[in-house]
Amino acid sequence: MTDKIPVTVLTGYLGAGKTTLLNRILTEQHGKKYAVIVNEFGEIGIDNELVVGADEEVFEMNNGCICCTVRGDLIRILDGLMKRKGKFDAIIVETTGLADPAPVAQTFFMDQDVSDTARLDAVVTVADAKWLSDRLKDAPEAKNQIAFADVIILNKIDLVSAGELEEVEARIRAINPYAKVHRTQNCAIPISEVLDRKAFDLDRIIEIEPDFLEEGHHHHHDEEMQSVSVAIDGEVDPEKFMPWISNLTQVEGPNILRCKGIVAFPNEPKRFVFQGVHMILDGDVQGEWKPGEKHTSKVVFIGRDLNEKAIKEGFLACAA
Amino acid sequence: MSTGTAPSLTQNVAPLAAGAHVTGIGWLKGTAAFGLGDGGVLLAKDGESHRVEAHPDAGVLVAASDGERFVTGGDDGRVAVTGSDGSTKTLAETKGAWIDSLAVNAGGAFAYGVGKRVIARDDKGREKTLEVPSAARGLAFAPKGYRLAISHYNGATLWFPNVEAKPESLEWKGSHLDITWSPDARFVVTSMQENALHGWRLIPDKGHMRMSGYPSKTRSFSWSSDGKWLATSGAEAAIIWPFESKEGPMGKAPRECGVRPAKVSRVAFHPNTLVLAVGYEDGCILLIRLNDASELLVRPAVKDSGITAMAWDKGGKRLAFGCEDGQAGILTLP
Numbered sequence: 001m002t003d004k005i006p007v008t009v010l011t012g013y014l015g016a017g018k019t020t021l022l023n024r025i026l027t028e029q030h031g032k033k034y035a036v037i038v039n040e041f042g043e044i045g046i047d048n049e050l051v052v053g054a055d056e057e058v059f060e061m062n063n064g065c066i067c068c069t070v071r072g073d074l075i076r077i078l079d080g081l082m083k084r085k086g087k088f089d090a091i092i093v094e095t096t097g098l099a100d101p102a103p104v105a106q107t108f109f110m111d112q113d114v115s116d117t118a119r120l121d122a123v124v125t126v127a128d129a130k131w132l133s134d135r136l137k138d139a140p141e142a143k144n145q146i147a148f149a150d151v152i153i154l155n156k157i158d159l160v161s162a163g164e165l166e167e168v169e170a171r172i173r174a175i176n177p178y179a180k181v182h183r184t185q186n187c188a189i190p191i192s193e194v195l196d197r198k199a200f201d202l203d204r205i206i207e208i209e210p211d212f213l214e215e216g217h218h219h220h221h222d223e224e225m226q227s228v229s230v231a232i233d234g235e236v237d238p239e240k241f242m243p244w245i246s247n248l249t250q251v252e253g254p255n256i257l258r259c260k261g262i263v264a265f266p267n268e269p270k271r272f273v274f275q276g277v278h279m280i281l282d283g284d285v286q287g288e289w290k291p292g293e294k295h296t297s298k299v300v301f302i303g304r305d306l307n308e309k310a311i312k313e314g315f316l317a318c319a320a
Numbered sequence: 321m322s323t324g325t326a327p328s329l330t331q332n333v334a335p336l337a338a339g340a341h342v343t344g345i346g347w348l349k350g351t352a353a354f355g356l357g358d359g360g361v362l363l364a365k366d367g368e369s370h371r372v373e374a375h376p377d378a379g380v381l382v383a384a385s386d387g388e389r390f391v392t393g394g395d396d397g398r399v400a401v402t403g404s405d406g407s408t409k410t411l412a413e414t415k416g417a418w419i420d421s422l423a424v425n426a427g428g429a430f431a432y433g434v435g436k437r438v439i440a441r442d443d444k445g446r447e448k449t450l451e452v453p454s455a456a457r458g459l460a461f462a463p464k465g466y467r468l469a470i471s472h473y474n475g476a477t478l479w480f481p482n483v484e485a486k487p488e489s490l491e492w493k494g495s496h497l498d499i500t501w502s503p504d505a506r507f508v509v510t511s512m513q514e515n516a517l518h519g520w521r522l523i524p525d526k527g528h529m530r531m532s533g534y535p536s537k538t539r540s541f542s543w544s545s546d547g548k549w550l551a552t553s554g555a556e557a558a559i560i561w562p563f564e565s566k567e568g569p570m571g572k573a574p575r576e577c578g579v580r581p582a583k584v585s586r587v588a589f590h591p592n593t594l595v596l597a598v599g600y601e602d603g604c605i606l607l608i609r610l611n612d613a614s615e616l617l618v619r620p621a622v623k624d625s626g627i628t629a630m631a632w633d634k635g636g637k638r639l640a641f642g643c644e645d646g647q648a649g650i651l652t653l654p
Binding site for chain 1: 341343357358379380381395416417418420435436454455457473493494495512513514536537644
């Protein structure tokens with residue numbers, strides 16, 4: 001749907017520079033109008049934007065799924081914003097430094113009214129180059145925000161040495177090798193790198209990550225949060241794969257923050273593309289394989305205490 | 321299947337250009353007041369209309385009326401009141417917070433929600449504040465007396481603003497959206513995030529009532545004038561629950577009226593007879609007589625013009641409606 005309003009979620013630990021990035025987005029001459037959902041008024045000095053205060057109320061869904069939480073206040077605010085459709089082109093949701101991005105993202109999949117009118121564009125995480133390494137040790141929220149991100153703004157690079165910068169970026173990569181990382185000072189970055197990324201669009205998963213089907217090389221490991229990727233040099237059997245992925249996300253859902261995959265099925269000219277947040281999976285056949293292109297299948301999971309061996313064996317057993 | 325065969329009342333509709341998303345409608349005697357997403361209130365009477373800037377540079381998020389006043393809550397943090405003469409003034413003001421829940425009581429009392437706080441002001445201007453466990457989503461005054469029902473996460477709260485006693489908690493897990501009180505005050509019903517209604521029998525036993533099976537959320541409900549039926553939106557038909565027995569609808573099937581391939585977005589019972597106005601997301605409006613399920617077409621489907629508000633006038637002679645694209649109209653019954 002082209003007329004769905006794109007929503008960018010801005011996360012980042014306290015003091016990393018979220019407000020700097022937000023002000024930068026809002027003051028740049030781009031001719032667009034944004035509705036901005038913030039947690040605290042005051043620091044944003046923009047008069048001509050629609051600014052809304054949020055309460056960050058996380059609600060459990062009564063569907064027997066413990067990780068299925070949504071942001072009740074966001075549902076209410078989006079309902080109100082839709083009464084002013086046409087007054088803004090996009091929505092930016094700023095979360096507090098301590099917020100878990102999952103309930104925000106899940107709102108866009110769990111709530112029909114929200115998903116009918118708005119689409120989650122990307123989770124953008126601002127990280128402080130000087131303090132991120134420490135926060136990753138003592139703040140689980142900081143780790144969640146890195147693991148969840150589609151775009152990471154590694155900010156305040158002027159406050160660290162080249163060696164320290166390599167070190168912190170390696171830590172980010174150990175948790176989330178798939179996000180696009182930008183090194184910045186004062187969050188100076190072209191807005192096109194932050195907004196309208198279509199990171200949750202199935203048909204863009206391949207486009208955004210041209211290397212997606214290539215095997216990655218990641219030498220750093222985070223003891224708690226990690227990514228697991230498995231590739232099959234060929235097609236998978238949907239009769240085996242579908243129950244496997246569904247069961248895995250149901251059982252391991254609380255530990256899986258994000259997952260994505262591109263899979264080849266026998267006699268299917270299109271790729272099967274999926275992505276998910278915790279237990280919620282969204283998948284479809286999308287984009288034809290090019291003539292002569294090698295049919296390969298790959299899945300990636302980012303999460304906490306994932307059983308890498310079991311995931312790898314499970315996926316490999318789905319080979320057609 | 322409806323519409324194609326239904327006898328038509330479309331010739332009796334006077335169309336009206338409201339110009340913006342219609343969020344709520346009230347009747348001030350002979351004048352229909354339309355609250356609009358661009359902050360205006362459109363007053364329409366006898367083919368003439370007049371626009372009032374009730375919330376300049378803002379939007380009307382919620383509206384309520386007691387037949388004398390048209391009260392609106394806006395994303396400018398204001399509660400405003402507009403009269404049929406076109407006068408408008410601020411009733412209450414908060415700092416920036418949205419006013420998206422509101423209720424009006426006969427006699428001039430009103431209440432509104434600001435996040436977790438609910439503020440009630442009685443007809444003498446005495447203001448009381450109550451904090452509920454999470455943001456107040458829906459507000460409804462009891463049919464008699466100065467008592468308020470408030471829906472929120474994990475239940476509802478019943479509050480006498482002018483009585484010192486502790487408010488009464490009605491608990492049920494989940495997020496409760498809109499709330500309504502039956503005309504005989506025996507039942508309180510909420511709509512929920514999980515595509516269901518939940519009800520509490522206040523008399524005699526505080527029993528729970530679960531009404532589920534909806535494919536989407538219910539955001540509109542309406543009681544029949546005799547209080548025996550509760551019509552609801554959220555399915556591809558109006559779902560009408562029987563409340564004539566003291567147990568409520570438990571163990572009974574609801575009526576389904578006006579089945580069409582579009583979701584019902586608004587329902588409004590006629591004030592005197594068992595006739596229900598049903599508005600759909602595809603812009604269609606039907607009048608349905610409950611006795612024999614006969615249908616009359618008020619408005620055919622119109623693209624991108626889903627029904628967002630409907631209200632009967634006090635005598636049940638006219639039905640005003642408004643749509644998401646700013647179209648509106650008034651049906652005058654022959």
